[in-house]
Amino acid sequence: MTTAPTPVPTPAATENGGGAGVLTATTPAPRKRVAGLRRFGGSWLATVPLLLFFLVAFGLPAVAIVSGAFTASSDAESGAGAFTTLNLTDSVQGAYWTALLSSLKLSALTALLGTLIGLPIAQAVVTSRFRALREAVLTASGVLANFGGLPLAFAFVATLGNAGEITKLFNLTDHGWTLYSFTGLTIVYLYFLVPLMVLTITPALDGLRVQWREAAQNNRATALQYWRHVALPILLPSLLGGFVLLFGSAFAAYATAAAMVGATVPLISRSIADALSGNVLVGQGNLALALSLDMILVAVLVMAVYLPLQRRSAKWLS
Numbered sequence: 611m612t613t614a615p616t617p618v619p620t621p622a623a624t625e626n627g628g629g630a631g632v633l634t635a636t637t638p639a640p641r642k643r644v645a646g647l648r649r650f651g652g653s654w655l656a657t658v659p660l661l662l663f664f665l666v667a668f669g670l671p672a673v674a675i676v677s678g679a680f681t682a683s684s685d686a687e688s689g690a691g692a693f694t695t696l697n698l699t700d701s702v703q704g705a706y707w708t709a710l711l712s713s714l715k716l717s718a719l720t721a722l723l724g725t726l727i728g729l730p731i732a733q734a735v736v737t738s739r740f741r742a743l744r745e746a747v748l749t750a751s752g753v754l755a756n757f758g759g760l761p762l763a764f765a766f767v768a769t770l771g772n773a774g775e776i777t778k779l780f781n782l783t784d785h786g787w788t789l790y791s792f793t794g795l796t797i798v799y800l801y802f803l804v805p806l807m808v809l810t811i812t813p814a815l816d817g818l819r820v821q822w823r824e825a826a827q828n829n830r831a832t833a834l835q836y837w838r839h840v841a842l843p844i845l846l847p848s849l850l851g852g853f854v855l856l857f858g859s860a861f862a863a864y865a866t867a868a869a870m871v872g873a874t875v876p877l878i879s880r881s882i883a884d885a886l887s888g889n890v891l892v893g894q895g896n897l898a899l900a901l902s903l904d905m906i907l908v909a910v911l912v913m914a915v916y917l918p919l920q921r922r923s924a925k926w927l928s
Contacts, residue, residue: 678899697900728807751805814848
């Protein structure tokens with residue numbers, strides 16, 4: 611005859627006077643909670659270096675920009691260092707307002723063209739049967755999307771400038787072509803915005819399921835109907851997100867435009883450089899901070915549109 615094993619009292623139950631407790635499957639729950647808290651604390655500790663970097667690299671400059679934008683310049687005849695809104699008022703008037711509008715126009719146009727050109731290129735890469743072609747295009751896009759500044763300006767001046775090789779070969783100057791204009795700057799910006807769009811939209815195109823196209827074909831839908839009623843509505847958040855990303859990249863670009871067109875095309879980034887260096891008026895450093903604050907506000911609006919679109923796109927294509 612066998613007898614049932616005697617329940618082993620738990621220490622907690624004995625100390626609390628609650629009688630003999632029995633070890634059950636629920637006993638290790640506190641240990642799980644402790645382990646979860648440890649993992650949570652470890653994950654937060656892992657983000658401390660990133661948070662410190664963000665605070666130093668972005669937080670302190672942002673505070674300095676906001677503070678300087680609302681402070682009278684030290685070179686002012688009166689009220690130096692006092693609180694003022696004159697800098698912000700001047701930043702949206704006259705030549706500075708023209709430069710801001712020109713930057714917005716250039717950024718919106720190049721972002722739209724980059725989206726329209728980059729989408730079919732990315733689609734051709736995704737549907738290609740040659741894996742080597744896909745890898746080559748994506749690798750080249752990654753390189754070209756980060757190619758800018760003085761090297762890019764020099765490359766275009768050497769090819770499409772007034773004495774450039776292509777300009778002389780096709781006599782483009784006789785037809786009114788000039789690289790140092792709004793149109794020329796648009797073409798230069800597309801050189802790195804189109805590859806950026808290819809990199810941005812390719813994962814979304816990969817997320818389009820083959821079953822959706824097959825279902826459309828089974829219902830006798832044409833390729834145009836499939837793209838109009840199925841693919842484009844699903845890709846719309848990604849397309850808008852890519853447009854916003856391209857807009858922000860073009861809006862913040864400075865070195866290429868400064869080296870190539872100078873003051874020929876008014877841009878807000880160029881106006882900030884002129885105000886800091888005193889090319890127009892001396893002692894306009896705080897006005898440059900106000901112009902920078904205008905750019906930050908535009909960037910915040912851009913990110914406010916971009917992030918929800920990215921989350922919505924990821925929800926559909928995941």
